[in-house]
Amino acid sequence: MMTVVEAPSVPRVLIAEADPWAREMLNELVLDVRCDAQLDVCSDGKQAVELMRGYIPDLVIASRELPGVDGLSLLRGVRLLRRQPPVRFILLSNRNDSASVREAVQLAPTAYLTKPLNMEGLRHRLETLLLQDGAQVACEIPALAPGVGLDGFLEKRREVADGGPLFVDVAQAVARSKGAAGVDLKLLEQELINDPHVTAVLIAAANSASQHQGKPQQTLGQALALLGATQSANLVQGLALKRGAILTDPSLILQASEIWDVSRRTAGYARILARTLELDHERCYCAGLLRGLGDLAVIRCLQDWLHAGGTLDDATIARALEQYSAAFGSALRTRWRLPLELRELIAAVYQYNTGVYTREVLAMNLAGQMGRLGVEDPLEALAKSKSARLLKIGASDLERVRNKLVA
Incomplete structure (x- = not known):
C-alpha cells in the first residue's frame, strides 16, 4: 500500500547509464525524492529507445556516453517528438568543453550536468521536477506475501542482496573529509577505512568495466584514487539512501x-x-x-x-x-x-x-x-x-x- 500526501500524479522516470554503480546511485536518488516513482533503468541507448517506443517518460536521465545510441542522440530523438510541454531530459556527460556544451544546449535539455555529479545539485533539480509546491510522498514497505517463510525469503534474496548495513555515518564522514579545495581523499579514506560494505562497493566500482583499467584495484586507497574524491563521495552517499542501510533493530x-x-x-x-x-x-x-x-x-x-x-x-x-x-x-x-x-x-x-x-x-x-x-x-x-x-x-x-x- 502507498500513502500519498498532497502529491502530484506518480511520475515515470527512465534512467539510462552504462556504469552500474552510477546507475544504482541515480536509481536510489530518484526513489529518495519520489519513493513512488515508476522507474525503468537500462545500460545502453538501444534499450532506452525500445522502452520509449512503448511510452514517453515524464523524466529521462541519460548519460551522453551511452553505448549503442548515445545520450545526445537520445535527446535529439525525444525533441523530434515535439511534445508540449517538452519531455524533461537531464543529460549527464564527462564532457565540459564549450563545443560539447553548445552541441547539447541546442537540443534544450532540462539540465546538462557534467560528471562527477554534484549530488546535492542533482537532488535539488529532481525535487523541482518530481515534486510540486513542497509536496511529500510516503511509501510503506510492501508486506510479505502470504505463506512466505524466512528460509524462502532469504533464498530469494541471496542473489540480489544489497550487501551489509553501514558501519560509518557516511554523511558525517564526507563532511569531515572536506577542506577548502573539496573532499580530501586521504581524509576520506581515514573516515571509511573500517566500513566493510563501503570498502567492498568502492573496490567493485573501481573495477567495473566502465573504468577501463587492466590492473585490479584491491584496496580502499587504490579504489578512492581511481574513482576520485567527488565520485567516491557520491557513491558512498548513495549507499546511505538505500533501504536497510541503517540498522534499527x-x-x-x-x-x-x-x-x-x-x-x-x-x-x-x-x-x-x-x-x-x-x-x-x-x-x-x-x-x-x-x-x-x-x-x-x-x-x-x-x-x-x-x-x-x-x-x-x-x-x-x-x-x-x-x-x-x-x-x-x-x-x-x-x-x-x-x-x-x-x-x-x-x-x-x-x-x-x-x-x-x-x-x-x-x-x-x-x-x-x-x-x-x-x-x-x-x-x-x-x-x-x-x-x-x-x-x-x-x-x-x-x-x-x-x-x-x-x-
Whole structure:
C-alpha cells in the first residue's frame, strides 16, 4: 500500500547509464525524492529507445556516453517528438568543453550536468521536477506475501542482496573529509577505512568495466584514487539512501556490532602480520575487513524481513547466519566482481582453498583465527596451527602481534 500526501500524479522516470554503480546511485536518488516513482533503468541507448517506443517518460536521465545510441542522440530523438510541454531530459556527460556544451544546449535539455555529479545539485533539480509546491510522498514497505517463510525469503534474496548495513555515518564522514579545495581523499579514506560494505562497493566500482583499467584495484586507497574524491563521495552517499542501510533493530545491531568487531580485529592482525612478513599489508587489511560480508548481508536482509512484518528471535538470527552467511558472501563477491586475488585472501580467513599455501594465504588464515579469539584467550594452541608453523611464528610472536593491535 502507498500513502500519498498532497502529491502530484506518480511520475515515470527512465534512467539510462552504462556504469552500474552510477546507475544504482541515480536509481536510489530518484526513489529518495519520489519513493513512488515508476522507474525503468537500462545500460545502453538501444534499450532506452525500445522502452520509449512503448511510452514517453515524464523524466529521462541519460548519460551522453551511452553505448549503442548515445545520450545526445537520445535527446535529439525525444525533441523530434515535439511534445508540449517538452519531455524533461537531464543529460549527464564527462564532457565540459564549450563545443560539447553548445552541441547539447541546442537540443534544450532540462539540465546538462557534467560528471562527477554534484549530488546535492542533482537532488535539488529532481525535487523541482518530481515534486510540486513542497509536496511529500510516503511509501510503506510492501508486506510479505502470504505463506512466505524466512528460509524462502532469504533464498530469494541471496542473489540480489544489497550487501551489509553501514558501519560509518557516511554523511558525517564526507563532511569531515572536506577542506577548502573539496573532499580530501586521504581524509576520506581515514573516515571509511573500517566500513566493510563501503570498502567492498568502492573496490567493485573501481573495477567495473566502465573504468577501463587492466590492473585490479584491491584496496580502499587504490579504489578512492581511481574513482576520485567527488565520485567516491557520491557513491558512498548513495549507499546511505538505500533501504536497510541503517540498522534499527537492537538485536540485529548487537549481532552486526560483533561481526564488525571480529572483522576489524582480523583486519588489524592481518595488517600487522603482513608488515612483519613483508607482504602487501593494505591488501591483507582489506581482505580481513571483508571477511564478514556474507554475515552482514544476512543481517541486513533480516531487517528487511522484520520491516515487512516477519518476526525474529535470537535463535532464529543465529540459525540464519549459520545457514546463509557463506552463500550470501560468495554471491556478493562474485556479483560485484571483486578481484580474484582478494577473494582468495578473504576465503583464506576461514580455510585453505588450494594446496598452494602462499605466505599471504597463511597470514590471512592466522589473522582469521586470531580475530575470533578474545584479547585474553591463550595463544599457545594457535601457535601450533599449520599456518603458524609454516610461517614459523611462535606464541611469543603472536603475543607481540596482539599487543600491537591492542595498543
